[in-house]
Amino acid sequence: MRKVLTGFLIYGLPIPLLLYSLTVGPSQGLVFADYWDWGKAALNGGIHENSTKVYMLNNIIENVRLPRVLLTFIIGAGLASSGGALQGIFRNPLVDPYVLGISSGSAFGAALAIAFPLLHINVMAFVLGVASVIMTYSFAFSNNKSSIVAVILSGMIVSGIFTASLTVVQYISDPYKLQAIVQWTMGNLHHASWDKLNTAALPVGIGIVGMYLMRWRLNLLALGEQEAKAVGVNPTADKATLVALATLTTSTSVAAAGVISMYGLFIPHLTRMMVGPDNRKAMPANIFFGGSFLVIIDNFSRSLMDFEIPIGIFTMLLGAPFFLFLMKKNKINWV
Amino acid sequence: MTDVAIEVENLSFGYGKTPILERVDVAFPANRFSVLLGRNGSGKSTLFNIMAGLQKYQYGSVKLMGKERSKMSFSDCARVLGFLPQFHKSVFPFQVKDVVLTGRAAFSAFSPKKSDMEKVGQAIEELGISHLADRPYTELSGGEQQLVMIARVLVQNPRIILLDEPTNHLDVYYQTYVLEKLKKLTENDLTVIAIMHDPNMAFLYADQCYFMKDKTVVTPTEAFDYHDSNFLEYVYDVHFTTVQVNNKMMVVPGRKIN
Numbered sequence: 001m002r003k004v005l006t007g008f009l010i011y012g013l014p015i016p017l018l019l020y021s022l023t024v025g026p027s028q029g030l031v032f033a034d035y036w037d038w039g040k041a042a043l044n045g046g047i048h049e050n051s052t053k054v055y056m057l058n059n060i061i062e063n064v065r066l067p068r069v070l071l072t073f074i075i076g077a078g079l080a081s082s083g084g085a086l087q088g089i090f091r092n093p094l095v096d097p098y099v100l101g102i103s104s105g106s107a108f109g110a111a112l113a114i115a116f117p118l119l120h121i122n123v124m125a126f127v128l129g130v131a132s133v134i135m136t137y138s139f140a141f142s143n144n145k146s147s148i149v150a151v152i153l154s155g156m157i158v159s160g161i162f163t164a165s166l167t168v169v170q171y172i173s174d175p176y177k178l179q180a181i182v183q184w185t186m187g188n189l190h191h192a193s194w195d196k197l198n199t200a201a202l203p204v205g206i207g208i209v210g211m212y213l214m215r216w217r218l219n220l221l222a223l224g225e226q227e228a229k230a231v232g233v234n235p236t237a238d239k240a241t242l243v244a245l246a247t248l249t250t251s252t253s254v255a256a257a258g259v260i261s262m263y264g265l266f267i268p269h270l271t272r273m274m275v276g277p278d279n280r281k282a283m284p285a286n287i288f289f290g291g292s293f294l295v296i297i298d299n300f301s302r303s304l305m306d307f308e309i310p311i312g313i314f315t316m317l318l319g320a321p322f323f324l325f326l327m328k329k330n331k332i333n334w335v
Numbered sequence: 336m337t338d339v340a341i342e343v344e345n346l347s348f349g350y351g352k353t354p355i356l357e358r359v360d361v362a363f364p365a366n367r368f369s370v371l372l373g374r375n376g377s378g379k380s381t382l383f384n385i386m387a388g389l390q391k392y393q394y395g396s397v398k399l400m401g402k403e404r405s406k407m408s409f410s411d412c413a414r415v416l417g418f419l420p421q422f423h424k425s426v427f428p429f430q431v432k433d434v435v436l437t438g439r440a441a442f443s444a445f446s447p448k449k450s451d452m453e454k455v456g457q458a459i460e461e462l463g464i465s466h467l468a469d470r471p472y473t474e475l476s477g478g479e480q481q482l483v484m485i486a487r488v489l490v491q492n493p494r495i496i497l498l499d500e501p502t503n504h505l506d507v508y509y510q511t512y513v514l515e516k517l518k519k520l521t522e523n524d525l526t527v528i529a530i531m532h533d534p535n536m537a538f539l540y541a542d543q544c545y546f547m548k549d550k551t552v553v554t555p556t557e558a559f560d561y562h563d564s565n566f567l568e569y570v571y572d573v574h575f576t577t578v579q580v581n582n583k584m585m586v587v588p589g590r591k592i593n
Contacts, residue, residue, distance in 0.1 A: 088427075091426045091427075092426065093426065093427070213445055214445070216440075216445060216446050216447060217440065217444075217445070219429065219433060219436075219437055220437040220440045222425070222426070222427055222429070223423070223425055223429070223434065223437060224423065224424070224425075226389065226420040226423075227420065227423055227437075228437075228440070229387075229388070229389050229409075229418075230387065230389075230417070230418040230419065230420050230488070231413060231417070231418075231437065231438045231439075231440055231441055231487065231488070231491055232409050232410050232412055232413020232414070232440075232441035232491065233409060233410075233413070233440045233441050234409045272427075276428075276430070277427040277428055277429050278429060278430065278433050280446070
């Protein structure tokens with residue numbers, strides 16, 4: 001019974017959820033009958049001959065909600081699978097994609113682009129996200145070796161440098177730009193468009209598929225470097241590939257939707273509670289459930305209040321108590 | 336020369352300027368249970384790491400079944416040799432069968448085949464831990480974990496198994512259990528080489544013992560065999576009294592020398 005339920009949550013939920021999410025939004029005065037009319041018209045292919053209401057609804061769904069829901073789904077899937085992969089690589093359940101410095105690097109890049117419009121925000125966020133991971137890694141290596149503690153420590157320092165730099169940019173920006181920067185760092189999806197989706201889909205897709213293919217290798221890495229070498233596998237190449245895939249996915253997500261912190265931390269924990277630690281099952285669960293859950297959060301964030309709550313903030317407000325509740329209930333003790 | 340599993344010739348190694356191994360010459364016979372003994376810091380683990388390929392070496396040669404180790408790739412090496420490192424901890428509560436399955440990673444790159452699962456079944460059956468297959472590895476006792484790790488090495492189908500202190504932290508029951516299983520493995524065309532600390536356990540189970548002292552492998556002179564207390568005193572810097580139990584030589588440690 002439990003198995004069926006988790007199976008449904010992971011694999012059965014996404015499609016109906018995505019369809020339902022198309023009907024969620026702040027637009028007033030739309031009732032179920034309108035969606036029904038739209039659905040019929042869409043099936044008959046005769047939207048343009050139909051009433052203005054159907055035409056308008058079609059516009060909302062096709063150009064506003066559909067790209068937004070799809071973008072939300074791939075970002076959720078990307079952050080969750082990156083988190084799961086990084087926790088395995090670093091054998092540390094406290095790690096999430098932002099520990100390597102990606103978020104603060106990207107946030108600083110985006111802030112620069114907003115304050116001094118020389119380059120595109122997405123490009124800057126991506127470039128600085130990748131740069132911060134490279135920095136984290138190069139600081140952590142000494143004598144061709146790097147310990148897990150060194151990597152995480154170095155990530156925190158790099159993060160700190162970029163956060164400080166971000167504050168400097170905020171400090172010298174005029175109020176209008178400052179507002180844009182602050183909004184961006186809170187994470188937002190209300191600028192979602194087909195353009196953004198098209199830019200993000202390929203890199204995130206590559207990242208997700210790559211991590212999915214490596215899911216069994218991840219089990220091996222999670223047991224430790226010496227243990228991998230002991231059974232004849234050089235873990236360095238596998239690790240580098242997975243970190244690169246996770247960085248690509250995360251920095252693209254941050255570029256598209258701003259900073260959504262903690263999401264990559266707690267979704268892998270939720271899926272481990274559902275399907276266990278074996279990454280052969282946990283990785284697809286991260287992808288599908290990670291996507292669905294962010295769509296659910298986003299549905300709330302745009303329908304709960306008159307104004308839209310930024311997704312990054314709302315993820316914390318909604319996700320964190322839920323996670324704490326599960327943590328208490330399941331009594332997970334990490335050694 | 337198929338009767339030698341690992342041949343080490345004139346091997347020297349050091350970290351920076353600190354020498355760890357100096358001119359080591361030793362040959363481990365095939366299909367035997369060999370044990371390497373010696374004091375802490377005498378270079379046992381380093382020698383093992385070099386033989387297992389975890390550590391590169393420059394001076395001297397190490398041959399696995401007649402082939403130079405440094406010229407073998409990781410996965411070639413995995414076909415010949417399985418290695419059980421000293422410390423193993425898992426953070427994630429993987430099931431035992433999933434832990435054992437990772438032993439096949441050098442052979443099935445992206446997802447395990449059905450034959451891999453069968454090998455896992457055989458290995459845990461052989462070690463008598465089939466009942467643990469679905470348990471989380473992190474919840475097992477030290478002795479059970481050690482058996483799981485040995486099963487993980489076995490699924491590689493290696494010709495040689497190196498174990499770094501397989502009986503460490505185990506109670507007498509599991510020490511005996513593990514050593515009996517290791518001894519039995521040599522009957523199936525396997526070479527087992529282990530580092531151990533207790534000379535008496537080694538004398539009880541090993542076909543052959545080797546000793547390390549001052550960065551190299553030392554052999555007793557012709558007149559003395561290694562059960563000789565003088566030789567053991569030289570190796571361990573401790574006085575020994577020898578006793579005879581059921582035709583087996585045992586040693587009882589006494590005062591330390593200096």
